[in-house]
Amino acid sequence: xxxxxxxxxxxxxxxxxxxxxxxxxxxxxxxxxxxxxxxxxxxxxxxxxxxxxxxxxxxxxxxxxxxxx
Numbered sequence: 001x002x003x004x005x006x007x008x009x010x011x012x013x014x015x016x017x018x019x020x021x022x023x024x025x026x027x028x029x030x031x032x033x034x035x036x037x038x039x040x041x042x043x044x045x046x047x048x049x050x051x052x053x054x055x056x057x058x059x060x061x062x063x064x065x066x067x068x069x
Contacts, residue, residue, distance in 0.1 A: 020047070
């Protein structure tokens with residue numbers, strides 16, 4: 001589990017940030033003028049992450065929601 005969290009460092013965050021920036025800029029380039037005006041009102045975009053992390057069954061009493069069935 002610790003190894004997974006070690007991968008989420010500043011370098012990984014910067015990479016994801018650049019990928020999202022690139023994707024959003026490409027999406028905006030195909031947007032009409034009215035929608036562009038609306039999009040300028042947003043300061044932040046939040047992205048929901050549905051990642052599921054499963055732990056070993058020995059830890060199920062401590063983290064019951066993560067038990068792999």
